[in-house]
Amino acid sequence: MFDFFIHVASIACLYGVLALSLNLQAGFTGLVNFGLIALFGCGTYGAALASGMGWHPLAGLPAGLAMAALLALFYARLGRKLSSDYWGIATLSIAEILRISITNEQALTGGAQGISGLPLLFADLKPYDGVPRLALYALVLVLAWFICQRIVKSAFGLAMKLMREEPQLARSLGYDLDAIRRTVMLISGAIAAFAGFLYAHYLTFVGPDQLMSPETFLIWSMVIIGGIGNNWGVVAGAIVMQFAMAYVPFVKDALDLPTDFVAAARLVIVGGGLLAFLLWRPKGLFPEKVGGSRGR
Amino acid sequence: MPDRDRGGHFYSGLQHRPIAGCTTPSLSHNAGSSAAASAGIAQTEKSMFQFLFDVLIRSVDLALIAVALSAVYSLIKFPNVALVQYAVVGAFVAMSLHAAGLPLLVAGFASALFVGLLAVVFNILIFERLLKSDSAIALIGSLALSMILSAVFLLAYGPTAYRFKLQVSPAMRILGARITDHQVTTLVLTTVALGLFALILFRTSLGREMRATATNGVLAAATGIDTRRVTNIVVFLSGMLAALGGITLAMRGSVSIDLGTNMMLPVFAAAILGGLGNALGAVVGAIVIAAAETVITNTNIGPFIGEDFYFLPASYAPVASFAILVVFLLFRPRGLFTSEVNRV
Numbered sequence: 001m002f003d004f005f006i007h008v009a010s011i012a013c014l015y016g017v018l019a020l021s022l023n024l025q026a027g028f029t030g031l032v033n034f035g036l037i038a039l040f041g042c043g044t045y046g047a048a049l050a051s052g053m054g055w056h057p058l059a060g061l062p063a064g065l066a067m068a069a070l071l072a073l074f075y076a077r078l079g080r081k082l083s084s085d086y087w088g089i090a091t092l093s094i095a096e097i098l099r100i101s102i103t104n105e106q107a108l109t110g111g112a113q114g115i116s117g118l119p120l121l122f123a124d125l126k127p128y129d130g131v132p133r134l135a136l137y138a139l140v141l142v143l144a145w146f147i148c149q150r151i152v153k154s155a156f157g158l159a160m161k162l163m164r165e166e167p168q169l170a171r172s173l174g175y176d177l178d179a180i181r182r183t184v185m186l187i188s189g190a191i192a193a194f195a196g197f198l199y200a201h202y203l204t205f206v207g208p209d210q211l212m213s214p215e216t217f218l219i220w221s222m223v224i225i226g227g228i229g230n231n232w233g234v235v236a237g238a239i240v241m242q243f244a245m246a247y248v249p250f251v252k253d254a255l256d257l258p259t260d261f262v263a264a265a266r267l268v269i270v271g272g273g274l275l276a277f278l279l280w281r282p283k284g285l286f287p288e289k290v291g292g293s294r295g296r
Numbered sequence: 297m298p299d300r301d302r303g304g305h306f307y308s309g310l311q312h313r314p315i316a317g318c319t320t321p322s323l324s325h326n327a328g329s330s331a332a333a334s335a336g337i338a339q340t341e342k343s344m345f346q347f348l349f350d351v352l353i354r355s356v357d358l359a360l361i362a363v364a365l366s367a368v369y370s371l372i373k374f375p376n377v378a379l380v381q382y383a384v385v386g387a388f389v390a391m392s393l394h395a396a397g398l399p400l401l402v403a404g405f406a407s408a409l410f411v412g413l414l415a416v417v418f419n420i421l422i423f424e425r426l427l428k429s430d431s432a433i434a435l436i437g438s439l440a441l442s443m444i445l446s447a448v449f450l451l452a453y454g455p456t457a458y459r460f461k462l463q464v465s466p467a468m469r470i471l472g473a474r475i476t477d478h479q480v481t482t483l484v485l486t487t488v489a490l491g492l493f494a495l496i497l498f499r500t501s502l503g504r505e506m507r508a509t510a511t512n513g514v515l516a517a518a519t520g521i522d523t524r525r526v527t528n529i530v531v532f533l534s535g536m537l538a539a540l541g542g543i544t545l546a547m548r549g550s551v552s553i554d555l556g557t558n559m560m561l562p563v564f565a566a567a568i569l570g571g572l573g574n575a576l577g578a579v580v581g582a583i584v585i586a587a588a589e590t591v592i593t594n595t596n597i598g599p600f601i602g603e604d605f606y607f608l609p610a611s612y613a614p615v616a617s618f619a620i621l622v623v624f625l626l627f628r629p630r631g632l633f634t635s636e637v638n639r640v
Binding site (some may be wrong): 085 | 375425435438455561618625
């Protein structure tokens with residue numbers, strides 16, 4: 001039971017990093033990205049590439065970051081002409097194209113079976129490897145939070161928020177919206193890919209099933225429920241959602257429900273959570289602080 | 297399973313084709329005789345008409361839901377993802393009514409009415425409120441609603457695929473193409489439904505009010521049109537069209553809980569290609585998407601990569617539609633035709 005708790009907490013930390021990445025895009029810049037999971041996938045497949053080529057495991061990180069940067073730039077380029085909901089559909093399509101291509105290009109990516117046998121982080125510390133891993137993930141989460149917080153509080157962060165609220169006004173004041181979008185996508189893409197890299201070396205397996213679009217919507221629910229535009233909030237949302245999802249099977253066992261209940265309950269938690277918060281508490285558990293004592 | 301070929305599981309149906317295409321030429325290759333070669337040519341001619349018919353049937357699959365999506369978009373300016381799930385609701389309800397002993401037409405019509413009402417209820421309860429903040433928020437809300445609906449399907453019907461209990465008659469052969477009764481029925485049903493919708497839109501005063509509201513809602517309201525009522529009527533009609541789309545899909549194949557998710561991006565691609573908000577443009581969009589999907593899996597790209605015969609795996613079929621969608625959003629975001637909607 002303790003091991004399971006450590007496992008869920010580790011995954012929750014990585015999802016927290018992803019939620020921070022999405023919050024930077026959707027929460028502060030107003031970029032409705034439905035293809036976030038593909039940026040995460042760049043990180044996982046970067047790690048898989050290093051493993052497949054026999055490189056040092058760390059070489060997978062720059063590979064993943066490079067792929068994520070390319071994809072982020074493409075997303076940003078698409079966003080030049082499109083309003084937010086169209087951009088969301090476009091990013092969703094690209095993420096699906098990538099997932100289908102990965103599934104079919106057997107030689108390159110291992111196809112639907114994926115690539116397994118990646119080195120596990122801290123494997124030599126067994127059986128006490130779970131706790132140091134969790135500590136590392138928590139550290140990464142804190143670091144990502146710190147970076148996001150610094151960005152949001154900087155002058156650039158103000159430009160991001162202005163772009164979200166009043167794009168026309170931002171443009172009239174001389175802000176280059178395309179440049180802001182590019183920078184935000186590059187930073188948040190790198191954060192998401194880093195989470196993917198760690199995730200790959202935790203599960204020791206990389207496959208296209210990890211890149212299904214419902215994963216993106218799960219991260220969205222974390223952001224909306226936690227509080228869009230609040231870095232504390234989305235991390236809290238990630239932890240709440242991850243634990244809620246992880247303990248559904250126990251409820252099923254306790255109440256002796258059919259197996260389909262697990263999948264259905266997870267769909268209801270994500271979809272219902274999203275809808276309920278959008279309708280009744282659109283600012284989430286921890287609303288964004290506007291203004292504040294320090295003027296930012 | 298003749299009627300399954302072009303059914304709900306479109307992509308599984310496609311898998312047979314590349315294999316058939318592969319064997320015929322390899323036969324002629326082995327024999328090397330002119331007789332075998334001419335048989336090969338006859339085969340390609342046959343598959344030409346079959347190809348056109350495949351495209352037609354696939355575009356019918358997409359057209360009803362795409363038109364519904366486009367029509368709703370023209371009034372409430374956000375793409376409602378949940379429409380593809382309404383189609384699945386329609387199929388399941390019609391199937392249950394049919395199993396309970398109602399004739400198919402009655403069951404289908406009752407189901408379409410039910411889904412239309414359901415769409416209006418969801419619109420009033422959820423989307424009217426979400427749209428007050430932002431169209432992107434409404435889009436996320438419709439995604440969330442789709443997830444809840446698929447959870448309901450999962451609990452009520454489980455993950456298995458369902459089919460209508462219909463008599464299966466052997467496929468007719470017309471100009472070498474295999475055509476089943478159910479395919480003809482769907483074709484007729486879809487044409488009639490789209491024709492009626494076009495009549496309402498262009499020949500009635502209600503249609504005029506719809507178009508006025510779509511073009512300029514404020515102005516329409518100022519001239520005394522009850523825009524909220526008009527919107528809800530269009531939502532009702534779109535629910536009916538989507539349900540009909542789901543029923544026709546289920547008639548030729550099966551319906552399972554992931555039908556909606558699989559249809560989502562192709563339907564979006566068709567609607568955006570036709571220009572969201574331009575309801576009948578979506579029909580043309582559906583034909584283009586269907587053609588692209590059929591071409592990409594039926595074309596021998598062997599010569600380009602230095603092999604005699606190479607067909608892309610059937611699972612690449614959706615990639616065609618998504619890629620067209622992305623290219624259009626990049627270069628011509630308003631679609632093939634100009635529409636009354638000027639926001640992209």
